[in-house]
Amino acid sequence: MGPAPAGEQLRGATGEPEVMEPALEGTGKEGKKASSRKRTLAEPPAKGLLQPVKLSRAELYKEPTNEELNRLRETEILFHSSLLRLQVEELLKEVRLSEKKKDRIDAFLREVNQRVVRVPSVPETELTDQAWLPAGVRVPLHQVPYAVKGCFRFLPPAQVTVVGSYLLGTCIRPDINVDVALTMPREILQDKDGLNQRYFRKRALYLAHLAHHLAQDPLFGSVCFSYTNGCHLKPSLLLRPRGKDERLVTVRLHPCPPPDFFRPCRLLPTKNNVRSAWYRGQSPAGDGSPEPPTPRYNTWVLQDTVLESHLQLLSTILSSAQGLKDGVALLKVWLRQRELDKGQGGFTGFLVSMLVVFLVSTRKIHTTMSGYQVLRSVLQFLATTDLTVNGISLCLSSDPSLPALADFHQAFSVVFLDSSGHLNLCADVTASTYHQVQHEARLSMMLLDSRADDGFHLLLMTPKPMIRAFDHVLHLRPLSRLQAACHRLKLWPELQDNGGDYVSAALGPLTTLLEQGLGARLNLLAHSRPPVPEWDISQDPPKHKDSGTLTLGLLLRPEGLTSVLELGPEADQPEAAKFRQFWGSRSELRRFQDGAIREAVVWEAASMSQKRLIPHQVVTHLLALHADIPETCVHYVGGPLDALIQGLKETSSTGEEALVAAVRCYDDLSRLLWGLEGLPLTVSAVQGAHPVLRYTEVFPPTPVRPAFSFYETLRERSSLLPRLDKPCPAYVEPMTVVCHLEGSGQWPQDAEAVQRVRAAFQLRLAELLTQQHGLQCRATATHTDVLKDGFVFRIRVAYQREPQILKEVQSPEGMISLRDTAASLRLERDTRQLPLLTSALHGLQQQHPAFSGVARLAKRWVRAQLLGEGFADESLDLVAAALFLHPEPFTPPSSPQVGFLRFLFLVSTFDWKNNPLFVNLNNELTVEEQVEIRSGFLAARAQLPVMVIVTPQDRKNSVWTQDGPSAQILQQLVVLAAEALPMLEKQLMDPRGPGDIRMGPSENVALL
């Protein structure tokens, strides 16, 4: 579709608002057709629209007060900008608990305290004899193996203490948890309770009895069990108030041993506390070898002993400084947006609080710092250190009896010791989780350093769910397969340590395996953390396989992604055997061009889309080979959307190859044009100006060779005419190419004459191309069509000064001034801006191979919603480009799928009214320029289109959205995107087959 004449546009645009608000228009001005957008935007007086600030001179230049100066200085020193300060304050207000609610929670806590200490005691029985437990309650623990020697009796807790973030004032809404430690009386415990889960059995029974009694109390709305941090040996009891406060607060009861009951030296990471003889009913394999250490089991026991001391440490440091508390709250929001704090082995708020304490103790953070500075310092620390290699410790004493850091590194992947020097706070954190935290911190630091205007928003307000953050995602299901995997990987000691939790035991080795296999294709591998279940006290605790699905996210590295070859060592090297063992039957000996004979793995992939899915082949092969997980249990979500941009005939390629073929043909043509002899002026530049030439045409053109029997010939014009009785000929889209000629003073300076001269050039071009290269051409006054290799190129000769000639207006005094006219703007757009944009996006495609797929999916979707008419092709391409140039807080997408999801997210959340979308092609706009453009945008908002896209070449006018969309169409798109995004994400995250993803116009409202 060519640009429609201006009159048509205006009529189309004015139509609706006039119908909608006749009362407002009514009088007079109907003759004024000045853009209706202006009216739709300006009419409702500034509702939700930013206005340029107007301050009177007196207000601006009045004498400053001391207070004002102080605040300004503080802002300058402690925050980045006044905007950031205000934003941070606003956010904290939102997540903080109000005093009123605090009072209600305090009252509830007092009630809980009273009730807990009044629970009646029971006489002593054998641990295995649980007949005394009432019928309505089940022990919240898998008692495997069941037989444990020892006795249990219930006595009310010796002490009830509130621990955790509630007292510190760093807990954040919406889910407020108050942790309460119940110190079990010493009489309940016996010597050697730390051994063979006896302590945990007693702890569970203690809770079961407590639960039974509290459940009968009308004070509580719900009483249920959960696991402490997902550790399934350590249940906790959740209490929620009855009535309208039910959602306000959750009180978690954690039984813990009396102080100094366990001797820390028994719980070192090198010690064994779960005997093989007891756990497996046999002595350890290979008699005489020592018992395997149980570091995680030991940690779980230790964690219960230090609840109070940690609280004391935290409160001494944090309570004095509001900035530190703010910082911790911000960090918690940061973690939560990235889904890092939830589930088993998450990087919890407690961990970051301890990290803040560590940084205070090492003087990296000062207590006078603001919340923002604390956030920044912690992120900086996370981004630049590696706790998997160099652990850190809060312990200051240099007691030689303390265990060495190296011991902890041996046992755990991430090491951060607490002040006692015995407990690793990061014991449950897997290496993958930690790397993900590091990666996020690095990205965030980059974002903060880039001084982006909406840094706050991207950092703290934008959620990063796994499906939108990672290029490919795979689901392992059912989880029970992992049990077999543990046996295949010989993980018995780990199972013993984890108390039979095969998911946690297998997670580490599996991620290491995949990381090794994916090698250069991978930037980051992350895994979902099993969610922490809650269950009713009358039910058995959920089994390990009940935690649903294990989801792995792959962040791919585009450079290594598409290589089909995995190069191994030379055949005679000792590593060759290892390589063969790792890749199994896929490894073969190959002879390479340089004469080397090497082990290598070759994957089958013909097209770009298949190459992008090589990780799928790698993952299924490795999981089947090493972990006994069959292909049916691996649900790989990487390319379900590819089908939507596949042509009808080919199913293996998503069109990248066809686009490359067209572009190559265009390159040939431009070479021919450059070398053309006999033109009065030589060709100085050839530029593409068509979506194909920037790789964003949804369905790339296929070369057409007409069958002559289907046509009659128009002999005198050497053309073919379709025949009535034959099928309709294929449509061939001409690809526009703009051809600039060298400068010359000979051009006439009159618009009409320039047109004629251009026409003469078009004729000459056709003649020469036919003569010198035998190409079929057809010249018209404005362009020359060339048939080359089955593609049709439409060459338009352009004269650089023509737009200027069209702009010239002579005033009565003879002064020549330049005024934009519709014709000059159109010409400028078609011959200057469009080629520039096309070459810039062509360059972008070379940097980010996924760009083509994302842009095409996006356009396909918009058109399937029947909204394509409202959007210029270029505007959608630019929105897609923005996803690659400004990916924050993500990384640039490496697969069309994730790019498309982010397109939907961007479209549905972007505030088009108050912000221009910056597409900083080639990074030409500086930060200062962006600020300037933004203020210019606010001042001229009413004159600008509803959707404003700013590029370095187009800083003010938003050329590509001038002709649409209208406010209504844009709104429709936003609504549809907001609907489609959760639906699509749900489908992609559901491992039971990716459902049906359709994009046809018929079902456009129903689905995508």
Next chain:
Amino acid sequence: MVARRRKCAARDPEDRIPSPLGYAAIPIKFSEKQQASHYLYVRAHGVRQGTKSTWPQKRTLFVLNVPPYCTESVELQEKPDLAESPKESRSKFFHPKPVPGFQVAYVVFQKPSGVSAALALKGPLLVSTESHPVKSGIHKWISDYADSVPDPEALRVEVDTFMEAYDQKIAEEEAKAKEEEGVPDEEGWVKVTRRGRRPVLPRTEAASLRVLERERRKRSRKELLNFYAWQHRESKMEHLAQLRKKFEEDKQRIELLRAQRKFRPY
């Protein structure tokens, strides 16, 4: 809109065809086969006193709602316009046809009686008849396509003649300008042009702006910055005012975001 009106017409009895006030409706059909008809709305062309119109009064018939398939023999326009249609015949190569759609027509009769006869027409008129068939469907597309293939020779000839005329015009102008150069007019003024012995700046806006800019820069180079105490004070005040302005802007943005509940993190 057309469809809606047609429906109305079908419901009403034949004699009362709804039409805009002051217009007579003439039903037309594409061919015999069609049941429903399309309506042309006609009235005698008349303008308010004092407005000039190039169309002859009394003899002109003004027709609304001309369907896109009526193309022959009358001058068609996209919008009503008082001026006579293009003075010179335009080149078909350089001024492609306007976008098709419903149009208006001015029909000039030789005698005023023709207008009243047309107003009294009952119809339905047929557009496509045996003797003058109007092409439709694939036939039309093929013929349109055949028409769209230009004849390069004709184009070349047109370009050449135009350029010849243009060159001639330019040469004449130049000769005239040369003749006048340096010759004072009756008041004694001499016109200075770019082509003279001592060329001057072109009289364009850009050029004059450039001169002004150069002047300004020259002046600002001479000024001293933050030299006097009052200058210092003022620049400080200016900085403070900037900060205040920024602060106000930020506050407004925050207010807006708060209203949109943008601070609810999840």
